[in-house]
Amino acid sequence: MKNTIFVLNDDAPKYKQIYEQFKLYIENGNISVNEQLPSIRQLADSLSVSRNTTLNAYEQLLAEGYIRSDGRKGYFVNELDPLLYQSVKMPTKNEKKELKNVRIDFRAGTVDQQHFPLKTWRRVTNQVLTMHHSYQYGDPFGEECLREQIAAYLFQSRGLKTNANNIIISSGTQPMLINLGKLLRENFSSFIVEDPGYVGAREALKFHDFTLETVPVCETGTDFSTLNQKESRLIYVTPSHQSPIGVSMSIQERLKLINWASVRQGYIIEDDYDSEFRYTQQPFPALASIDSTRVIYFGNFSKSFLPGIRISYMVLPDSLINQYKKQFYLFESPASLHNQLAMAKFMKDGEWNRHLKRMRLVYKQKMNYIVSELKSHFKQTITIIGEQSGLFVLVKLHLNRTEEWLINRASLYGVVVYPTSIYTLENHMNEPTIKLGFSNLTCEEIQLGVHLLKEAWS
């Protein structure tokens, strides 16, 4: 204790400085175990601080166990185990990402900012924060008011007859696959996925070590001819708008699939991630509207509203819903309560249907625009795939170039375009195919982007 020096400055509360310095001395052994500390009064006098200050410092040390109070005798240092291993990492600066000179980014997975219903959404989110319920934990399976709205919407728009009790709200396709996968893994060990197909779903299925089998998809549809030779009794599909090829499953394929699941006593996961935006016809009825006993329906608000809102939902057949609720009733919902309540109100007020109607027109115009620009610039040297629906289009290039070359060349011209080879497991395309998202680009930007691509790829 004799060699300890207290230096107090004005940067922090005095009691805190005293506490910190005592702590350091005790940890470093400058003050020995069982040694008595100066009394509150002595210390206060010697440091010219109030007794309250030294009392506060001692009480913090006392509460954390560094010292003990021995009644009237005073304060004594407690024993500490020496630290066997210590490595304190100093904060390091993050490396800044190199900024590229990007002029046009054909990134999929964004939504149109210009036509977002900013005022209405602000109004409902602000209202939600005045509700008593907004200051509690929500329902583990999602807010009932939102589940009711989703049930009504699915019936009206997708022909799916269900009710709030069979709907589970989550915060994305992957969290749903992870939870559902836990349940399915008890009776199933493998999954059929589309090839090419959504990588995020495959990753979530691998989380539970499902073996993956594939069915090939090409521009004319999914090839289900080998379905009966597969071992799996589970399949994950995107029937309304295959990701990424963009085809829609015909009624023949749909019935074949449902009959397969019935015979095999398996399940189909129907991921209906962007069915709202079909331009040439009405959205096709959901697979789950044909048979709700074998189809697990997945939907979300990422493409149709905001990717960052992180609200998704699944409709479970009766055979799974109780088992699911039993497994997860002690889990909190991962979806923001306030976003859920706001979306429920937005739907109830009719704003959701208005929004979809408006966005369908906006995106249809953009799709028509990009397709006509591509056709007029590239003519016979490209094939356009998936122009009937969705927020992106695929372009197959007959230029005898690699996908890598196409992406790198585009980048030199300030245009970011995206590969499709990453979606493929075995069923490789015969020619490189590029993915162009356009949802948050203006027609001028689309025009400039396609123009630059023409130059880059010439």
Added chain:
Amino acid sequence: MKNTIFVLNDDAPKYKQIYEQFKLYIENGNISVNEQLPSIRQLADSLSVSRNTTLNAYEQLLAEGYIRSDGRKGYFVNELDPLLYQSVKMPTKNEKKELKNVRIDFRAGTVDQQHFPLKTWRRVTNQVLTMHHSYQYGDPFGEECLREQIAAYLFQSRGLKTNANNIIISSGTQPMLINLGKLLRENFSSFIVEDPGYVGAREALKFHDFTLETVPVCETGTDFSTLNQKESRLIYVTPSHQSPIGVSMSIQERLKLINWASVRQGYIIEDDYDSEFRYTQQPFPALASIDSTRVIYFGNFSKSFLPGIRISYMVLPDSLINQYKKQFYLFESPASLHNQLAMAKFMKDGEWNRHLKRMRLVYKQKMNYIVSELKSHFKQTITIIGEQSGLFVLVKLHLNRTEEWLINRASLYGVVVYPTSIYTLENHMNEPTIKLGFSNLTCEEIQLGVHLLKEAWS
């Protein structure tokens, strides 16, 4: 085809009614396979609708695969597999929950609504929606701007030296345990948990079939004496404010635990779920501030801000962070992008520290109030546990009654109180102990509640 009758009404678009009726006739076999449909013109004339209407109906049937177009010859019905199994469930009404006559609900897990910074939060959330980035997908590991704010906050308030790169943002303690559990399960098969302890964490650990061992917790602290006899090399603890007992771990216990993890080459998960609210002293430094190589730090905004915001974070040691990012880089973040951006701005503007300072006073006042009310009504017949911190208090009752009796009697008087037995695996309390949350009750409500409890339990 001869027996088919079309009846059109004004309830829906005419093309849609035609499409629906054709679909039904084809599905039911009223129209045979390969039968030719009337031409667009014939049908339009016979139904007195425009040709555009019949064209639209046929195009929808065509797109879905019900019919095919055979060039100039016209439209023909395609073959459909008969459905092997069909069961369409009709929507059912949800059973309404019985409304009880609740006067006072001592529910934990709510936050104070009256002092919530409504205006400021509205301002930042509204600002966030004008950002271009709000219309895209976010960073899989959480927004960098928020991770930077959290790193700065953890250093300032919890003594934890880390940086944005080691922080992962998620949507709750359970999703973090599920993801992290996937990683840890490769090298570890069991976990030590506190008994009594947080049920939600146990459920999330069971998700990966971890075997659970326990260390007993009582009013004087956690008993680590048997730690070295355990098989596990992983432990989940709540050192700042044990859930539910309310004790804080002393520095001796902390060092013992860290040395155990170093020797065993294991990991400690430190769930610091409500350390912000310590009333008698400053919050204790985090375990992770002593050794960041063996401690995985968990924090969240549920108690300190809003339970429904669903933003949590973990600080991973260098030994785990790269492995984690490799495993999950193809997963989307489950946390709302807009909530993340708003919270980052709220913290950057200094509003977060102001909020914590204000709420610490508000909750301290409520804690003091409930404790003094309980003491004045119940005197020696109760022991109060965990009054130094947090948003609830435990009351051990020396009344020779069961927990069930206490809860039921309270309910008769319109007061909802909560059990603690549910947190226990083996280490049962010798007397029934009731959990009283007070965060969103006014002092008047607390007074009335305690008064009613006194009547109920007399």
